[in-house]
Amino acid sequence: MNASVAIQTLPKAENDEELIRIVDEVIDYIKSTGLNYYVGPFETAIEGDYDELMDIVKECQHIAIRAGAPSVSAYIKVTYKPEGDVLTIEKKVTKHHQQQGE
């Protein structure tokens, strides 16, 4: 695993319900890739191979348009380290969630 990304896909939508419906379709697509992912309140993080992740990031906006959005914005974070591993999602968040659950 040489990369991780986080993506917030923001479709233009009439109301919150429509927004959530379209974002859920994007998240379903991300789940369907089989990669490790992590849904947060503003963005979904995914980890894997850099080129594959960037292709997924590109597709997310097509998914939002196909789901009915007339336009879409996105905010994307990327970390890529060709030799050696990037910090995993698990390493970054697990201990904090354990503390939250105490």
Added chain:
Amino acid sequence: MNASVAIQTLPKAENDEELIRIVDEVIDYIKSTGLNYYVGPFETAIEGDYDELMDIVKECQHIAIRAGAPSVSAYIKVTYKPEGDVLTIEKKVTKHHQQQGE
């Protein structure tokens, strides 16, 4: 609750261990505010009153410097709706985490 923010505080650090140590101090500070928060792999989301959240966001970088970072970067997302509520963290992520846990 009229606002939510997400903040990624990125201290300059010698290595990953030092980076994690400093980021943990920032997250400890966020926890100490008593507000609802959510730690993700790239950013921590917090929900509450807009002015209070922006003061917390400002303080996060001071925390990183006091923890030993010579410089710090931050990436911040804000959503603010003075009348009426913004979408809660729980509303945004709970169902997806249940699906992940199935």
Added chain:
Amino acid sequence: MNASVAIQTLPKAENDEELIRIVDEVIDYIKSTGLNYYVGPFETAIEGDYDELMDIVKECQHIAIRAGAPSVSAYIKVTYKPEGDVLTIEKKVTKHHQQQGE
């Protein structure tokens, strides 16, 4: 000058004209601070003292609401180096604009 920030204030608006009108009020406010700034297509960069910059960043969303937006989002980048200078806006962009103008 120990810090620079970049802010994209995104008011909810009925149409592009209304969006531009509100964003222009935010940019007018930034100009009124007297600090060095740089308007780009997605965000406006400002340089100065960290605490002052973060107060300006906080105010930008209040400006958008007062200008008529029912809600507002913002995307903010921060770089802060208490001892020593951060890279200036001029150092970062001037040569590229000269090349563009050739």
Added chain:
Amino acid sequence: MNASVAIQTLPKAENDEELIRIVDEVIDYIKSTGLNYYVGPFETAIEGDYDELMDIVKECQHIAIRAGAPSVSAYIKVTYKPEGDVLTIEKKVTKHHQQQGE
């Protein structure tokens, strides 16, 4: 022109000079695409066709690695409207720069 993006490519680098050298190679690559672009202090905006822009965004990080960075981060903004035009870079920034030059 159905889309515009803004990208901040942040290579890991020993010092500011090395950082600037690598970022300049990324900007040179963006210029070489022949698309309309706009260099700002934190990010470079580009406008064109969505799929082509996302391929360029993906390549930017490869350029930074080939230029010598051991790892690279990136922050990317996207706006995409398949039918009809997005706001152009020129429409967004020109008037503000005229005001700055007065």
